[in-house]
Each structure stands twice: as structure tokens, then as C-alpha cells.
Amino acid sequence: MARPGRQQLPQSMQTRALPSLLLPFVLAGGCVDPQDAGPARTTSSSSSSGRPTDPSEATSSSEASSSGTSGEVSTTDSSTTTGSPPPCIKDEMLGLKGTASAIEGFEFRNAFDPTDRTVYDPEDVAALPGPLMVDTWGNRNRGPHGTLGVFPPGFSAPVHTHSGAYDGVVLRGEMTNPFGTDLEPFLDRDDTNNHGDVVLTAGSYWHVPAGSHHTTTCVGPEVCWFYFHAEDAFDFAPLQGEDGMLIEPLEVPDPQAVLLPAAQLEFQGEEGSFVQFAPAWGSQFEGAHGTFGRFVAGATSPLHVHSETYSGVVVQGTITNPFNLEEQSPALQRGGYWDVPADATHLTACGEDAECTFYFHSRGAFDFTPICEP
Numbered sequence: 386m387a388r389p390g391r392q393q394l395p396q397s398m399q400t401r402a403l404p405s406l407l408l409p410f411v412l413a414g415g416c417v418d419p420q421d422a423g424p425a426r427t428t429s430s431s432s433s434s435g436r437p438t439d440p441s442e443a444t445s446s447s448e449a450s451s452s453g454t455s456g457e458v459s460t461t462d463s464s465t466t467t468g469s470p471p472p473c474i475k476d477e478m479l480g481l482k483g484t485a486s487a488i489e490g491f492e493f494r495n496a497f498d499p500t501d502r503t504v505y506d507p508e509d510v511a512a513l514p515g516p517l518m519v520d521t522w523g524n525r526n527r528g529p530h531g532t533l534g535v536f537p538p539g540f541s542a543p544v545h546t547h548s549g550a551y552d553g554v555v556l557r558g559e560m561t562n563p564f565g566t567d568l569e570p571f572l573d574r575d576d577t578n579n580h581g582d583v584v585l586t587a588g589s590y591w592h593v594p595a596g597s598h599h600t601t602t603c604v605g606p607e608v609c610w611f612y613f614h615a616e617d618a619f620d621f622a623p624l625q626g627e628d629g630m631l632i633e634p635l636e637v638p639d640p641q642a643v644l645l646p647a648a649q650l651e652f653q654g655e656e657g658s659f660v661q662f663a664p665a666w667g668s669q670f671e672g673a674h675g676t677f678g679r680f681v682a683g684a685t686s687p688l689h690v691h692s693e694t695y696s697g698v699v700v701q702g703t704i705t706n707p708f709n710l711e712e713q714s715p716a717l718q719r720g721g722y723w724d725v726p727a728d729a730t731h732l733t734a735c736g737e738d739a740e741c742t743f744y745f746h747s748r749g750a751f752d753f754t755p756i757c758e759p
Contacts, residue, residue, distance in 0.1 A: 480709060481708070481709075481726050481728060481729035481730070482708040482709065482726075482729060483706075483708065483723060483724040483725045483726050483729055483731070484522075484722070484723065484724045485706055485714060485715045485717060485721070485722070485723040485724075486521075486715060486717075486721065486722055486723075487715050487716065487717055487718065487720075487721045488507065488533070488610075488718070488719070488720030488721055488722075490715075491519040491521070491533060491722075492504045492519055493505050493506075493507050493517040493518070493519045493533070493535060494517060494518070494519065495514050495515060495516075495517065496515065496516040496517055496518040496534070497515055497516060498514070498515075501514065505517050505535075507535045507608070507610060507720075508608075510537060510538065510608045513535065513537045513608070515537065515540065516534060516535065516536050516537070516540060516542075517534065517535040518532055518533065518534050518535070519532065519533050520532050521533060521612075521696070521698075521722045521724075522696060522724060524618075525615075525618065525619040526618060526619070527618055528616075528617065528618050529614075529615065529616050529617070530614065530615060530618075530619065531612065531613075531614040531696050531698075531722075532612070532613055532614070532619070533556075533610065533611070533612055533698075533720060533722070534610070534611045534612070534613065535608065535609065535610055535611075536558075536560070536601070536602075536603035536608070536609040536611075537603065537608060538558075538603055538605065538606050538607060538608055538609075539602075539603060539604075539605075539606075540602070540603045540609075541600060541601075541602040541603070542600050542601045542602070543600065543623045543624070543625040543629075544568060544572075544598060544599070544600045544623070544624040544625050544631065544635070545598075545599070545600065545621055545622055545623045545624055545625075546596050546597060546598060546599075546622045546624065547593060547595065547596075547597075547619065547620055547621065547622070548595060548596070548617065548618075548620050548622070549595050549615050549616065549617025549618065549619070549620075550592070550593060550594050550595045550615065550616075550617070550641075551592075551593050551613050551614065551615035551617075551619070552590070552591075552592050552593075552613060552614055552615070552665070552666065552675055552746070553590070553591045553592070553593070553611055553612070553613040554588075554589070554590050554611060554612045554613070554665075554698065554700070554744045555585045555586060555587050555588065555589045555590075555591075555609070555610075555611050555647075556587055556610040556611055556612060556698065556699075556700055556719055556720050557587055557607070557608065557609060557610035557611075557719055557720070558586075558587070558603055558604070558605065558607040558608055558609030558610065559584050559585065559586050559603070559604040559605050559607070559609070560584075560585045560589075560601060560602060560603055560604060560609050560611065561582075561583060561584055561585065561601070561602045561604055562583075562585065562591045562593070562599055562600070562601045562602075562644060563582070563583070563599065563600065564593075564597055564598060564599045564638035564639065564642045565597065565598045565599070565635050565636045565637055565638040565639070566635045566636070566637055566638065567638055568598070568599070568600060568635055569635060572629075572631075583644045583646065584604060584646070585644065585646055585647075586646065586647050586648075587647065587700055587701065587719075588647035588650070588677065588700045588701065588742055588744075589644075589645060589646045589647045590643065590645040590650075590665040590666075590675070590677075590744070591643060591644050591645065592641070592642060592643035592666060593642065594639040594641040594642055595617075596639075597636075597638070597639045597642055598624060598635050598636050598638075599642075610719070610720050612698045612720075612722075612744065614696070614746060643666070645665060650663040650665075650677055651663050651664070652677070652679055658681075659680060659681045659684035660678060660679065660680050660681075660684060660686070661678070661679045662676050662677065662678050662679075663676065663677040663678075663679070664676055664677075665677060665744070668750075669750070669751045670750055670751060670752075671750055672749065672750050673746075673747065673748045673749065674746065674747060674750075674751065675744065675745075675746040676744070676745055676746070676751070677700075677742065677743070677744050678697075678742070678743050678744075678745060679740060679741065679742050679743075680702070680704075680733075680734075680735035680740060680741040680743075681735065681740055682702070682735060682736065682737055682738060682739055682740050682741075683735065683736070683737045684734065684735045684741075685732060685733075685734040685735075686732050686733045686734070687732065687755045687756075688710070688730060688731070688732050688755065688756045688757075689730075689731070689732065689753055689754055689755050689756055690727075690728050690729065690730055690731075690754050690756060691725060691727060691728075691729075691751065691752055691753065691754070692727055692728065692749070692752055692754075693727055693747050693748065693749030693750065693751070693752070694724070694725065694726050694727045694747060694748070694749075695724075695725050695745050695746065695747035695751070696722070696723075696724050696725075696745060696746055696747070697722070697723050697724075697725070697743050697744065697745035698720070698721070698722050698723075698743060698744050698745075699717045699718060699719055699720065699721040699722075699741070699742075699743050700719065700742040700743055700744060701719065701739065701740070701741060701742040702718070702735055702736060702738075702739045702740055702741030702742060703716050703717065703718050703735070703736035703738065703739075703741065704716075704717045704718075704721065704723075704733065704734065704735055704736070704741050704743060705717065705733070705734045705736075706723045706725070706731055706732070706733050706734075707731060707732060708729055708730065708731045709729075709730050709731070710730075716736070730756055
């Protein structure tokens, strides 16, 4: 399955960023009558209970709008994105709920020893047997998945490859991930903390193409947490023997390999807006994508739905994502994960104490339809 091209959000799309759409809504504190709303929207063909099995199954919102199929509901158009609150739809809540779990709710186990059934605390650095992993969705041993990982301070994987590509995000600590011949200056060093000259701090992103020679290291004294997701099962083929010697020569880095430090993210949106977005890969409003979001402290979105499923993980701050106006929802801090099914009614909020940064990804384009609260 071909991977969507990596690109920055086109200038023509920036006017459609959510700050322009939602800021007047939030300031006004209400919504217009659905009869005054724009053109109709039908839901995506992706399953409301999970991800589509292939991106080709997902119907874009523009295609759905032109199809004229039954079950249409009203939504906003460009004429309502500025100067007045966007319309909401008066829709019965379908009762759809996703998942949400703080990092404490996951059972981390030894990533390299499947016989070790001990559940480890990712905070207890002294007790870590080595790398830990736990799937947040899917199954990394069988196919598509999203996975949280933990590296002890100073841990460095041997040079290796994977048969499938993956995307990774640093949640805590500092990591490096040099590719191919870029590794050569570091292979003879005794200090594994010097593997690579591009340091990825919390909120950084990297992409490993299938078959790429690389190594991943947790730099410095702090434990490293990360999230990675892939459309293929996760495997590991070392290119170094027990003596540290390379089994085969290093290749020139794949041009599709990406190292994107957090400091280089380009957040887009109006100055002072309660939410801004920065692209990591793909195109947020046109198709499959991975995107960073940033909420100001205390921000709360309107009640809303999306026509595509997405998965999110917290990098900084405290996020809640209650479904169907439920009164209790887990407070998600660094490493907390949530999953929003297509057409699930929910809102997303950032705690009062600090701004919130998160990463989310989807197999379809991102849209937003406000729901009128009962």
C-alpha cells in the first residue's frame, strides 16, 4: 500500500484551519439554527466502530456531499467560517464511544522477551529490564498497530531494519535515530549516548522507511517514552553481530527518512487562537495524515463529530475527551492515549494549568461538525 506523500500544509488550505472555524463559535458560546446551515454532509464509508481496512475505503467529505445519498445531515460551509458562529447539527447522539487511557492504565511488558509476563512501571527506571512496549490499538505482531514504547536511559538498539515503515513521536526524554551511512561516525564510540547528531526531544517526530538501516537511542539520564504506529506488523532484523561488527555494509539513507525536531514544527493558525496545528506527514485536510496540535491552557472545543476515526496521544499538558457529555472522563497526561471513532459525539479540553500538545493521526482527511448541545 503506497504511503501518502509528505508535505507541508498548502497555503491555500491554511484558511481552512480550525482556528478560523471555531474561534467565533467559542467566543459566541452558541450555534446557529441548523436550517441556516450550509450544504449537506454524509458520513464516511469508514466503519463507525474503528478504522477502515484500507484508505481507499474512506470516502472524502467532498465526495460524500455530492453523492446525494440518504441520511444526510447539515454542516457548515466556507461562508460561515468567519464573522459568525458556524452552524451545528441537531443530531441524536449515536452512543458511539472511543477509548481513553492514562499511561498508568497500560500493561507494559518486556519488548524483547515474550516469556517475561511481568508488568513493568514505565516510571520505575531502576526496575526496567530493557525496552518496554504495549499496543494502544491493533497488534504489532500481526498487522496495523499503535504502540507505546519505553527505553531505559542510555539504551541503544543495534543497527537494524524493519520490513515495514513506521512513524514515531517522542513523548519524554531525548532520542536519536540516525540512518545508514550517517551512522558511521558513531559506530566506534563507547558512549552510546552520542549515536546521531539530531536530538529529538518531546514533541519531535521521525519516520523510518521500510528496510532502512538505522538505530534508535535514548540519550542522557532520563527515561524515554515514545509512540509509534504502522500499517504493517513490527519486526526487527539486527545488522550487527554480538561482537558489534556489521553483518552488511550500511546503505545511503533513504530519502523518505525523516527527523523532525520539535523546535522545527511549524504550527499554523491565527495568533492567539485556542488551537493550532503543525503537519508531520500527509495533509490534514486532504487525506491520511499525522499532525501535531496545540491547545492554549483552559481551551475546550464545542461538542462535535468527525467523519473519520483518529488516534491521539498526549505530549504535554492534561487533556480530557469525554464522549456523549459523560460526566467523568480520564485525565490524560504525557503518554495518555485516546481514540475517536467516526461520528462519535465528543469534545476535547485542555487543563487550566498549562498548554497542551498532542499528536494525532488518521487514514482520512480531518473535518469538524459542531453538534448542538441538548
